[in-house]
Amino acid sequence: MFSIIRAFAIILIALLGGKAIAYLLPFSFPASIIGMLLLFIAFNTGLIKVHWVQSGAHYLLTYMALLFIPIGVGLINYFDLVITQWPALLASITFGTLIVMAIVGHVFQRFNPRD
Amino acid sequence: MFWLALPLTLLCFFSFRKLYQLFPFPLFNPVLLSLLSLIALLVILDIPYTDYATGSAPLSWLLEPAVVALALPLYQQAQQIRKQLKPIFIACTIGVTSSLLIVIPLAWVMGADQSVIASLAPQSVTTPVAMGITQSLGGIPALTAAVVIIVGIVGAAFGLPFLNRIGVKDDASQGLAMGAAAHALGTARAIEHSEQHGAYSSLALILCAVLMAFLAPLIFAFYMLFLP
Structure with a gap:
């Protein structure tokens, strides 16, 4: 239990740091990504030991997909837009996603030095 | 509905996750099936989205910490990635x-x-x-x-x-x-x-x-x- 509380506390501190930096930036950038970079730097400098965070982070990462459901249900408010503009939405979501995936996968596979 | 939002969301996700583990077809994606069931439920029972959103807010709060937690796999693979x-x-x-x-x-x-x-x-x-x-x-x-x-x-x-x-x-x-x-x-x-x-x-x-x-x-x- 202690290890989970410690892990969440560290993650929240990194997130708060991210929020503070995001607030100071002259353009809008997500605080959570700055928080991730802060935690990453803390791991690299040895300020935070990986095993302090491991247990809590494990739960968050394992069930991350669950956390998107409430926002996704918000689609319910846009039924009228979906009904009038569904061809454009469907085309860009499916083709856009699969083509980008194919391009990134193949480009990286081509340029990636084998070891 | 307010107090049911969170347990219902969890119930949907974990049952569909179990289903997906038994039958791993792409269309049985747990998030997809949960979204469809919850949207259908709100529409059928005529529940406003804001009620559902308030009740399920704890999950949305965890979204940002989960992004921060991605530092862990990133760090563990950093040598290789560099x-x-x-x-x-x-x-x-x-x-x-x-x-x-x-x-x-x-x-x-x-x-x-x-x-x-x-x-x-x-x-x-x-x-x-x-x-x-x-x-x-x-x-x-x-x-x-x-x-x-x-x-x-x-x-x-x-x-x-x-x-x-x-x-x-x-x-x-x-x-x-x-x-x-x-x-x-x-x-x-x-x-x-x-x-x-x-x-x-x-x-x-x-x-x-x-x-x-x-x-x-x-x-x-x-x-x-x-x-x-």
């Missing part, structure tokens, strides 16, 4: 550029109006970044949030079988492609598959978000010169 920083950067830049070059004209050809095009443009990056970009382009941030989630579901559900089919076989390339095209939901799926998938996916998630924030306004402005 050697490949240049190809990773090239692949992500080409990925973000091609996403914008495909999505904007495609949506236009299919008859979307300008605010919808602006809402679709940043569809491949993580929700908070995409919503910020949409706002600056004059789109509808809430529509972007929904579109980004669907992109994530499509990527998470079909990504790995699709990549295998088109000959992208190694863990690193698959992870990078999942993160670049399907952001955090793709990453969530990638982490389930292997730690290496997860590390490359979270790297692509970060890098593509940053690149999109810079490139989307440029390319969108360029298109607006030509589109009526």
Whole structure:
């Protein structure tokens, strides 16, 4: 239990740091990504030991997909837009996603030095 | 409904997750099935979304900490990734550029109006970044949030079988492609598959978000010169 509380506390501190930096930036950038970079730097400098965070982070990462459901249900408010503009939405979501995936996968596979 | 929102969401997700473990077909994606069931339930019982959103808010609060936690797989794979920083950067830049070059004209050809095009443009990056970009382009941030989630579901559900089919076989390339095209939901799926998938996916998630924030306004402005 202690290890989970410690892990969440560290993650929240990194997130708060991210929020503070995001607030100071002259353009809008997500605080959570700055928080991730802060935690990453803390791991690299040895300020935070990986095993302090491991247990809590494990739960968050394992069930991350669950956390998107409430926002996704918000689609319910846009039924009228979906009904009038569904061809454009469907085309860009499916083709856009699969083509980008194919391009990134193949480009990286081509340029990636084998070891 | 307020107090039922959270238990119902958990019940949906964990039962569909069990179903997916028994029958791992892409269309049995737990997030997809949970969304469809919960939306159907709200519509049938005529429950306002705000009630559901308030009740399920604890899950949304954990979204930001979960993104922070991605530092862990990133750190664990950092040695390996450092050697490949240049190809990773090239692949992500080409990925973000091609996403914008495909999505904007495609949506236009299919008859979307300008605010919808602006809402679709940043569809491949993580929700908070995409919503910020949409706002600056004059789109509808809430529509972007929904579109980004669907992109994530499509990527998470079909990504790995699709990549295998088109000959992208190694863990690193698959992870990078999942993160670049399907952001955090793709990453969530990638982490389930292997730690290496997860590390490359979270790297692509970060890098593509940053690149999109810079490139989307440029390319969108360029298109607006030509589109009526």
